[in-house]
Amino acid sequence: MRELLKNKGFKLTPQRELIFSIFLEQRDHVSVDELYDEIRKLDSSIGYSTVWRNLKLICKLGLAREINVGDGITRYDQVTHGPHGHLFCVKCKKLVEFSVDKIVGFLDQVAEDKNFQIESFKIEIQGLCDDCRALNEKTSV
Ligand SMILES: [Zn+2]
Numbered sequence: 483m484r485e486l487l488k489n490k491g492f493k494l495t496p497q498r499e500l501i502f503s504i505f506l507e508q509r510d511h512v513s514v515d516e517l518y519d520e521i522r523k524l525d526s527s528i529g530y531s532t533v534w535r536n537l538k539l540i541c542k543l544g545l546a547r548e549i550n551v552g553d554g555i556t557r558y559d560q561v562t563h564g565p566h567g568h569l570f571c572v573k574c575k576k577l578v579e580f581s582v583d584k585i586v587g588f589l590d591q592v593a594e595d596k597n598f599q600i601e602s603f604k605i606e607i608q609g610l611c612d613d614c615r616a617l618n619e620k621t622s623v
């Protein structure tokens with residue numbers, strides 16, 4: 483990470499180092515707000531815009547990408563998770579990852595048929611998770 487920043491000509495400030503390392507520790511897809519909350523616990527002098535700017539930088543460096551699942555909140559997905567799709571629960575906002583191995587094979591076939599080179603793709607599916615469906619059934623009885 484240090485090397486990556488240096489090679490691209492960015493300075494590694496202590497604040498930046500903290501934001502980067504906290505972000506890379508996150509298992510889930512954090513929003514700026516969530517990451518900001520985490521970081522404030524450790525260093526309350528870091529402002530919201532600093533967190534936001536560094537998240538943009540993390541994306542620019544190719545360590546994460548932005549995902550928009552349609553609720554107006556931008557979340558950040560670490561690329562180290564490898565290619566995967568997202569199931570997004572519209573009710574509780576839970577985001578679950580799933581393997582796209584089978585789909586990748588299919589896309590390769592499509593690309594070959596159409597003589598097209600795929601650079602990226604994303605699969606974001608909206609619906610209701612188990613918990614929320616169970617809740618729905620209870621309240622509707
Ligand atoms: Zn993801």
Ligand SMILES: [Zn+2]
Pocket residue numbers: 571572573574575576610611612613614615
């Ligand atoms: Zn849910």
